Amino acid sequence: MLRQVSALFFEQCLTTCYVRLNLSTPLMTWHPHIYSVWSPFYIKPTVKKKKKIPLFCLFLSHLIPGTQKIWMKTWGCSHNNSDGEYMAGQLAASGYKMTDDPTQADLWLLNSCTVKSPAEDHFRNSIKKAQEQQKKVVVAGCVPQAQPRMDYLKGLSIIGVQQIDRVVEVVDEAVKGHSVRLLGQKKDGGRRLGGARLDLPKIRKNPLIEIISINTGCLNACTYCKTKHARGDLASYPIEELVERARQSFQEGVCEIWLTSEDTGAYGRDIGTDLPTLLWKLVEEIPEGAMLRLGMTNPPYILEHLEEMAKILNHPRVYAFLHVPVQSASDSVLMDMKREYCIDDFKRVVDFLRDRVPGVTIATDIICGFPGETDADFQETVELVKDYRFPSLFINQFYPRPGTPAAKMEQVPAHVKKQRTKELSQLFHSYNPYDHKIGERQHVLVTEESFDAQYYVAHNKFYEQVLVPKRAEFKGMMIEVDIYEAGKHFLKGRPVEDSKPFTPSIAAPLQKGEVSGLIEVSAHTNTHSICTFCSQITNTGSVT
Known part of the structure; x- marks a missing residue:
């Protein structure tokens, strides 16, 4: 609709230029590519003799915003x-x-x-x-x-x-x-907002997955973090706006929602609410078979809500998955990082959730070679990984970010950082977290394609990656599979023959590249830009 409106308006503008400039070249014989872009009714004319094309027409598509x-x-x-x-x-x-x-x-x-x-x-x-x-x-x-x-x-x-x-x-x-x-x-009114409106048009990278930012910024001041300089202090979106965004997403065929922010656990502290309150409201909107995934949360704020979080993670429409970065198992290093918790706080979170949410997946992050980290500090981190055998572990070599306090601290030698990163990576790859899953029968939600395009990617209740046969009828479906193989980062599932795929989406998903949230389209400033451009040309009265 917008393109047709713009096309008609553009033709009027070109006609105005044609008349006011007394151009001898007929409008339809102007540069075919330029005209065809704007005219839905264009039919390429037969031109026997090469016409002189006004120069501004040749560059029109590069000058008018909205055509690029x-x-x-x-x-x-x-x-x-x-x-x-x-x-x-x-x-x-x-x-x-x-x-x-x-x-x-x-x-x-x-x-x-x-x-x-x-x-x-x-x-x-x-x-x-x-x-x-x-x-x-x-x-x-x-x-x-x-x-x-x-x-x-x-x-x-x-x-x-x-x-x-x-x-x-x-x-x-x-x-x-x-x-x-x-x-x-x-x-x-002086209060910092979470950011731009949530009901803006968007193009989902995956039409089946909606990513919703529940807040921006955080309450911490980690000495290594540059993101704080960009995202600032905590600012949360109101619950009703987030619920409405989720509702709209499901109406557009989404079957999986990811909640994201710099720290989801801190949600609502600036507006008088909290994360569990938001999650219970969202759960009410999730269709049967659709799933919700909670994003990263730092230990200090989730500690206050462990009982409620365990109940939520046990809900059938919420993945039993939580990303809780530990960064280091040394209290000395955590203090230098200004992480605002000790290693016992982190262990309490993990132990509690593993006890109350059987099979829960806890993902975590570790920084190797933070300034001041001694061999003894690092060994504490190694022991933590040995004890907990995290199935998902993000290992990062420390990089000093300009403008952060950590960049001014005495640095660990580069070769030491590399060696510690290598050692921890080898430890992580020494165990297979999913071997005990072989033989299980699981329900999985199919949402993506594998990087090698050989499989579809699904996730089970614990957000473990399950590769399934690439059959078109499985995409966006909840299916039942028997696990027959396990790798370091994945499982492979064989569809159960007598089981029928279940459709969690309440509407047909948008096509890839289709714009979400376009209930009605109004004219963009392109028309103003076109009009201004043509006005400038006609006022000068000359085109070369």
Whole structure:
């Protein structure tokens, strides 16, 4: 609808130029590619003699915002991925074409992550590559939000992490060759808000999975963390807005919801509520067979809600899965990190949930080589992994992030950091957490395709990855399988012959690349841009 409206308006603008400039070239013989983009009724004319084409027509599609192809790359966490989905949705709803081919794109939108130095290196290299290919560039995410004055960001347009609802404005201006930087915080009566509206258009990377950010920022001040500089202090979305977003998602065929934030356990402390209250409200909206996955939570805040969290994780429509980063098993190191808990607090969380939620999956993170970490400190972490044998463990070598207190501390030698990372990785790979699952019969929800495209990826109640045969009828279904093989990071399931797949979705899923949340479409500022452009041309009275 938007394209047709824009096409008709565009034809009127071109006709105005044609009449006011007294152009001798008939409108229909202007550059066919330009005209066909805008006219749904276009039929290529037969041209016997080559006509002189006004130069501004040849470049029209590159000058008018809303006609370009955009390639977007996102690094980092699920919160960042959610932001990327919202930005893609708004751009597509405004007429831009999202492409998976960076070489075909007119503009690159780079959505960055500041957690680790390698991620920022990839981001910086992508900017350089885009500029070498003479692509227009807009940057977003935590890197430019935290460090907008970096030399390699000079002259680039920036979308702040709380300004993603204005991505179209920024891209429009970048297309015109202008540099715009929107880095402000959203507030209501002086109170900081969670961010942009949750009902904005979006393009889900996976039409079956909705990622919902429940809050932004956190209450901690970890000495190694750069994300805090970008996302700031805790700001939570109201429960009713989150419930409505979940409800809309299910109406669009979603069968799995991920809740994300920098610390889900801290949710609601700034608005007088808490995480369990939100979760019970969301559970009421989840259709039978659909599932909810809770994101990362730090130990201090989940400690207060262990009883309720155990009940929620036992709910049949909630994955028995929790990501609780420990970072180190040394209290001395945790103190230097300013993590605000001791190792006994972490163990209490894990022990309680393992006791009350049989089979629960606890994922955790560990940093190797934090400044001041001694061999004895590291051995405490090794013993923790030996004792708990975490099935999902993210091992990270410490990288000092500019501007953080940890970057100013005395660093552990690089070779020591590498050796500790290697040792802990070898320990993690020395045990197989899923061997005891072979022979079990499980219900799994199929939502994705494996990286090698040989299987569909499903998850069981404990959010363990189960590979199943790639049959079209399984996608988006809850199916019953017999586990016949176990790897380090996966299980393989054979569908039970007499079991029928169950459809958890209450509506047909959107197609891949389809925009979510488009109830009604209104004209975008493209029409204004076109009108302004044509007005400028007709006022000058000359075209070459």
